[in-house]
Amino acid sequence: MAEDVIGVRGLRMRYGDKDVLTGVDFEVRRGEVVALLGPNGAGKTTTIEILEGFRRRSAGEVSVLGSDPERADEDWRARIGVVLQSWRDHARWTPRMLLSHLGTYYRPYSTPERPRPYDVDELLAMVGLQDLADQKIRTLSGGQRRRLDVAIGIVGRPELLFLDEPTAGFDPEARREFHDLIHRLTDMEDTTVLMTTHDLDEAEKIADRILILAAGRIVADGSADELARRVNKGAQVKWTVDGQHFVHATTDATAFVRELLAANPNIEDLEVRRATLEDTYIALVHSVESGVGTGPIDAFAEAG
Amino acid sequence: MTNPRSQALRIGLRRGWTEFLLSLRSPQDVWFYLFTSTLAVGFLWFNRNNPIEGTELLYTQVTLPSILGALLVFGLYVGPLSTLALEREDGTLLRYKAAPHGMVGYVASQAVYQTAQVVPSVAVILVPSMLLFDGVGPLGLRGWLTMLAVTALGILAVLPFGLIVGSLIPGSQKGGTWGMLPIMVLFGISGIFFPISNLWGWVQALAQVFPMYWLGLGMRSAFLPDAAAALEIGGSWRTLETVLVLATWAVVGLTLAPRVLRRMAERQSGSQVQEARDRALQQWVR
CATH class of the missing domain: 3.40.50.300 (P-loop containing nucleotide triphosphate hydrolases)
Structure with missing residues (x-):
């Protein structure tokens, strides 16, 4: 070390x-x-x-x-x-x-x-x-x-x-x-x-x-x-079917996409976006400053 | 390996000289020299034919050395005070605090820079006066040596206090109150433009506590014949007293200055520089 x-x-x-x-x-x-x-x-x-x-x-x-x-x-x-x-x-x-x-x-x-x-x-x-x-x-x-x-x-x-x-x-x-x-x-x-x-x-x-x-x-x-993954486990999935746009938030993007593709062969423009550092940062700072999220963050800090 | 501390001292001395050379090339500083020169020589010019009652002397002969003594105090007090107050705020000092033994170098550079400035400040008044007026200037070799000795004592007595007060004042805007104001008061009471014996006894006593009176007296002793001592307090140049008073100031100043400077340096931080900057910018906007 x-x-x-x-x-x-x-x-x-x-x-x-x-x-x-x-x-x-x-x-x-x-x-x-x-x-x-x-x-x-x-x-x-x-x-x-x-x-x-x-x-x-x-x-x-x-x-x-x-x-x-x-x-x-x-x-x-x-x-x-x-x-x-x-x-x-x-x-x-x-x-x-x-x-x-x-x-x-x-x-x-x-x-x-x-x-x-x-x-x-x-x-x-x-x-x-x-x-x-x-x-x-x-x-x-x-x-x-x-x-x-x-x-x-x-x-x-x-x-x-x-x-x-x-x-x-x-x-x-x-x-x-x-x-x-x-x-x-x-x-x-x-x-x-x-x-x-x-x-x-x-x-x-x-x-x-x-x-x-x-x-x-x-x-x-x-x-x-690590920060992005740990704080904000969620991801956003976007896709288009027949010119119509869809957005779905999920905690398990892989499973969701597998099901989505199996169920619908006409999917286009598939996009999976994990939380960015900015999302993480804003979420963290907001929850700390408002005093709401101190519990989970303490847990998080210990995990780190 | 060279000793880092003595190396820092050498670097500082060199920096002081560099600052001095840069100052001589700076229009701002050159204008300041010309300004004081014009003011002092102009004042003497308008009084060039005034005799001193009861003597063979002219007003110019007596007043020129007094003005030089007073300007020495001005330069050696206000100069380091304002430089230090400004450089605490603009980040210069912090740069040296960040370097190993940087503060040793910084203080050494200030000593050299402020001392070197004495030469042009005296020369711009002394040289034209000697060309324009009769019977002015140091009397013979002894006069020149006395002037040098008095100047050297003056530097040791006053310069440390410029650094001390520059370390203590809260910000560069206070430079006027702490720098100019006391000097202006001393100008008025130290027998520079008129004999000190014209003033009340307690004012005379007060003036004799401070270096300006003694520097003026010392300069007059270098410029005037011994007979002129009759105009002074006690009818003498009081050389011993001059040395004692100035030496006391020097010892006190040189003892206090390192402590005060160290304390000031310890408190220097980037946030202070940032605050000073914000304050100055706000003043611009106003």
């Missing part, structure tokens, strides 16, 4: 008299890409900031690369990459200047297996900023700036990378390139990635595992497929 890079047990966070996290438990194993999904205000950013060592938790046990982020030293920092939401910092600098400057902090931590920092030109090419390398950062668009943030996050060749809403403001092409970059990092560099996102499609595409955070705890944990 692979070693845990992140271990969280009973994590709680309280701001004033408001509980944001009420008991979060999860692990992330080496080399995994894990997406943390959840509605606005669910505590995704709080969770990731606690793991980054940027925020003190109220209670619970947290271990990141073998250390408690609250007490971790600067050597621990060197092994971690954080992609921050930048805004207008270093406006007068160029991407090349800033990357080579920030990269220098990691030079003392270079090892033969993990040379640090990344070569600046290689990094600029990886995030598609090679043509803008010597322009003032001020002149970059929102998406270009975000790509620079990603480059800064990985300049120290981290073993563990945190990304908070990494593709906000990306166009589809930049988003595709970003996904390729994450694949490359995990395949070639054995980097572990924990990201928060709003984008279900993105989570499905790049994450090995999805955690859904709602009402202050993890309500689901599994691959996109």
Whole structure:
């Protein structure tokens, strides 16, 4: 079994008299890409900031690369990459200047297996900023700036990378390139990635595992497929007979279709649609937030 | 393997120099230098023929060193204060917090950047004044050395407090209240534009608590003949007192600054940056 890079047990966070996290438990194993999904205000950013060592938790046990982020030293920092939401910092600098400057902090931590920092030109090419390398950062668009943030996050060749809403403001092409970059990092560099996102499609595409955070705890944990299968066992069957459309919801699509085809030879346009991640997500979050479905979801979380 | 901490210190010093060079090429900063230069030199120009009663000295001769002392305090306090307040909000600080020993580098870069800026801020006023007016400028080698020593003491006494207050204020919008306001008050009471002895006793006492009065006095001692000391409190340049007061500020500032900065850095988070951003955007909309 692979070693845990992140271990969280009973994590709680309280701001004033408001509980944001009420008991979060999860692990992330080496080399995994894990997406943390959840509605606005669910505590995704709080969770990731606690793991980054940027925020003190109220209670619970947290271990990141073998250390408690609250007490971790600067050597621990060197092994971690954080992609921050930048805004207008270093406006007068160029991407090349800033990357080579920030990269220098990691030079003392270079090892033969993990040379640090990344070569600046290689990094600029990886995030598609090679043509803008010597322009003032001020002149970059929102998406270009975000790509620079990603480059800064990985300049120290981290073993563990945190990304908070990494593709906000990306166009589809930049988003595709970003996904390729994450694949490359995990395949070639054995980097572990924990990201928060709003984008279900993105989570499905790049994450090995999805955690859904709602009402202050993890309500689901599994691959996109597993989640869809477990939460919403049902499927929708659609077909046409003599130009007439039919739709039927069933829990056992295979048996239903077998009977349907046997009974009616004129079936056309048969379509079986399993619940998507989006259906699962909406169903889960809705039931947790309305407090109706806590029973089944607890059962589900235990099963996972 | 190089020591990561001393490596970070070196990177920071280099960053400070880079920031300084970028600032010299930035129209915004160049305009600011020209603005203060025009204001100060213009003020002296309109008073260029005014004598100081009871002496052989001209108003320009006495006031130029006082203005330089006051501007040193202004630059070394408001400069780091506003930079820090802004960079806490725009994510710069968080970037360095995310890097190993990044905060060491960041603070080193601020020290270099803010110190380097002293040179152009003094030069843009001193050089044109020396060209335009008679008998102004440091007196001989001793005068120049005194000016350097006073400047160095001023940097140590004031710069840490700029960083401390910049760490403590709740947001960059408060920069005016915490940065400009105290400086403006000190401008008025520190004997910059008129002799401090014209003021009530308690105001004189208050002014002598703060570095601005002493920097002005130190600068005057570098620029004026010894006879001019007769105009000062106690009829002396009070060199020893100047060193003691400024050194006290320096020791207190340099002791407090690391603690305050560390505490501030610990509290930095992405959500804070996000909140500041939302706040600023809302202000734009209003």
